Amino acid sequence: MASRRAPVKSARRQRPGVFAGGASGTLTGMEFLAQKQIVLGVSGGIAAYKSAELVRLLKGAAARVRVVMTPAAREFVGARTFQALSGEPVWCEWGDDRTAMEHIELARWADRVLVAPATADTLARLAQGRADDLLAAVCLASERPLAVAPAMNQAMWRNPATVDNVGLLRRRGVEVWGPAEGEQACGEVGPGRMLEPAELVRRLSDSFSRGALAGVRVLVSAGPTREPVDPVRYLSNRSSGKMGYAVAAAAREAGAAVTLVSGPVALEPPPGVRVLRVETAAAMLEAVQAQLAEGCDIYIGAAAVADYRPAAPAADKIKKKAEAMQLALEPVTDILATVARSEPRPFCVGFAAETGDLMAWAQRKRMSKGVELIAANPVDGGRGFDHDDNELLLVWEGGSKRLERTSKTRLARQLVDEIAVRYADATTSQGNHAEHSA
Ligand code: C5P
Numbered sequence: 065m066a067s068r069r070a071p072v073k074s075a076r077r078q079r080p081g082v083f084a085g086g087a088s089g090t091l092t093g094m095e096f097l098a099q100k101q102i103v104l105g106v107s108g109g110i111a112a113y114k115s116a117e118l119v120r121l122l123k124g125a126a127a128r129v130r131v132v133m134t135p136a137a138r139e140f141v142g143a144r145t146f147q148a149l150s151g152e153p154v155w156c157e158w159g160d161d162r163t164a165m166e167h168i169e170l171a172r173w174a175d176r177v178l179v180a181p182a183t184a185d186t187l188a189r190l191a192q193g194r195a196d197d198l199l200a201a202v203c204l205a206s207e208r209p210l211a212v213a214p215a216m217n218q219a220m221w222r223n224p225a226t227v228d229n230v231g232l233l234r235r236r237g238v239e240v241w242g243p244a245e246g247e248q249a250c251g252e253v254g255p256g257r258m259l260e261p262a263e264l265v266r267r268l269s270d271s272f273s274r275g276a277l278a279g280v281r282v283l284v285s286a287g288p289t290r291e292p293v294d295p296v297r298y299l300s301n302r303s304s305g306k307m308g309y310a311v312a313a314a315a316r317e318a319g320a321a322v323t324l325v326s327g328p329v330a331l332e333p334p335p336g337v338r339v340l341r342v343e344t345a346a347a348m349l350e351a352v353q354a355q356l357a358e359g360c361d362i363y364i365g366a367a368a369v370a371d372y373r374p375a376a377p378a379a380d381k382i383k384k385k386a387e388a389m390q391l392a393l394e395p396v397t398d399i400l401a402t403v404a405r406s407e408p409r410p411f412c413v414g415f416a417a418e419t420g421d422l423m424a425w426a427q428r429k430r431m432s433k434g435v436e437l438i439a440a441n442p443v444d445g446g447r448g449f450d451h452d453d454n455e456l457l458l459v460w461e462g463g464s465k466r467l468e469r470t471s472k473t474r475l476a477r478q479l480v481d482e483i484a485v486r487y488a489d490a491t492t493s494q495g496n497h498a499e500h501s502a
Contacts, residue, residue: 094125094336097265098125099126099128100176102122102129102176102177103130104118104119104122104129104178105182106132106137106179107134107136107137107182107185107186109181109215110215110249111181111249114260115180115181116146116149119146119149121261121262121265127268128152129152130154130174131146131155133146167198167201167205168205170202171206171207175208176209176272177208177211178210178268179199180241180258181214181215181258183215184223187212187229191233209237211238212238212240212241213241213242215243215258217256219252222255239267242257243255243256243258243259244260273316273317275319276319276480277318278318278319280319282322283322283323283362283363284312284315284366285348285363285364285369286308286309286324286327286329287305287327289327289342289343289344289345289368289369290327290343291345291374292344292374292377293377294377295380295381299372299373300328301370302368304331305326306451308364308366308367310475313335313473314473314476320362322338323339325351325355326339345397346397361410362411363410363411365412365413365415368417371395372394373394374393400412411483411487411491412436413436414433414437414439415439415440418443420444422440422442436461437458437482438458438460439456440456440457452472453469453471455475456475
């Protein structure tokens, strides 16, 4: 039966921007760089001074960095600066003994080669496949991914010669990062500024991620909510948040920009994930809606949100009395269903803790909430909550899949892999639909 949900609107619209700052101190977006070996090529432009900061950030992310400078680069920054920051020798030109084959050794050592800044001349020489200085030779000898961060005067960037060179490099699989637009050292305004070091580091880091959700903005809710009865008491549930946190970590591993809206839990924020802490269901709804307004491609509702809350929480502590007391409860807004009805809406994934016929309940819940995917887990006899392992039945329109009992970390990775496949299907069919109706 066809679902009546609105089509997924958001595809990979733009690079996520959640890495540059945020609510949690763990927000780095650089966690894939640890122990990675980066050859940083620096060519001769004024932006070379920013490459010093680039080396500092890469070292801060526990990467190893070897800097190769072109002769022109040394007109702008001294080799000693890079040597001090990288803690490695700096290569400027061929050694006296060319049989040392420094270019081959550096090319083999590198997991990635990044040329930043890449001047118009360097791009031209890379496009020609030249090997007449050490940096060009390393780029030619490297079998690892090569990225360039162009930096030059705007007219040089727009010149057809540069446009052709960049097009040729792109066709050969070279990643061209930037340039940004703005005021230039020469006083002109336009495209040609090197991307900021933090952005280059984030892109390098992302290039090492598992990648199925690279560039996708994922919002996860996790943990319980607390609904106040009075200033010292609340209604809550046994959710530990472990599954939601594992899902957020797995989505980040898959390259997504992840924001986690978390109820009160005793868990460390996953590396590289932005965490927004809330207590009540109302605060969770507000935080989720604020994130949707910023842009979100996939929403994963893993929180155990209260279904009811005290209708009138007392301002003062309720005093104990001998007789029984009644607590009036009112229903809480369903966050997942609200997100699924929003416009534009993300691809929506819900969780369902069920007893009895899991498949039937999961199908019903998927339809009633209007979401693409439900991950249902059995909770008969206390299974599921506050345990380190779990099992899931995934249900989507026209299909289902069982994920066997395993650790929540492994299960979350399998779930994220499945979400990535379904999300890609949804965005592709959306794209096809647009083409056919165009
Ligand atoms: O209706 P039920 O609570 O069983 O549905 C569970 C799913 O709905 C979970 O994904 C949960 O995060 C979400 N939910 C919600 N807001 C509520 C109640 C549940 O988003 N008020």
